[in-house]
Amino acid sequence: MGAVKVLDHPLIQHKLTHIRDHQTGTKTFRELVDEVATLMAFEITRDLPLEEITVQTPVAEAKTYQIAGKKLGIIPILRAGLGMVDGILNLIPAAKVGHIGLYRDPNTLEPVEYYSKMPTDISERELIVVDPMLATGGSASAALKMIKEKGANNIKLMCLIAAPEGVKRIQEDHPDVDIYLAALDEKLSDKGYIIPGLGDAGDRLFGTK
Ligand SMILES: O=P(O)(O)OC[C@H]1O[C@H](OP(=O)(O)OP(=O)(O)O)[C@H](O)[C@@H]1O
């Protein structure tokens, strides 16, 4: 079963408080999601393997380190996942970005696919799938299935807020995928919204309703 890690860094928790607040407007919401994505990426990349190399400083040779191993890829689930991409690219500017277009049918809560475009070499990359919300888990589970069918085999899932139902769904459907969260909330409403959550992430990011 995949691990679930709630990233409890004080800066992440403080910014998440303002993200949740219904009085936070689109501009600030977008800026804070971007900042939290950077902070979460910093924590998630903590275990990347390093290799020792030598560089010449102006003074002497230095034995130092660079990131070794697989290259990285970021895969946002459209639309709301887009809000987390730039924040991760701030730290990992060479990462490639694949896109998966999914929306959740408001009546059935089932994911509906409308777009997919992946880097050709996803089987050789460490992938971070991003979406602010993990509610029923239907969208993330479908996205993970889609990228596995295209060869992905090393995947982390990064969300701002999850419901226990969504975590359970991913652990059952994708036991190889670790989940990284800023918060694990209480439950889902009967309309499938996370309680207390932050409302509709896509609408708050893009100013739609
Ligand atoms: O875990 P689930 O029950 O599948 O719900 C979570 C999904 O719902 C939201 O997307 P939405 O369908 O609102 O699309 P949007 O990003 O275009 O607003 C959210 O960004 C997730 O993708």
Ligand SMILES: O=c1cc[nH]c(=O)[nH]1
């Ligand atoms: O609470 C929720 C659940 C699904 N999608 C959202 O944007 N918010």
Ligand SMILES: [Mg+2]
């Ligand atoms: Mg939405």
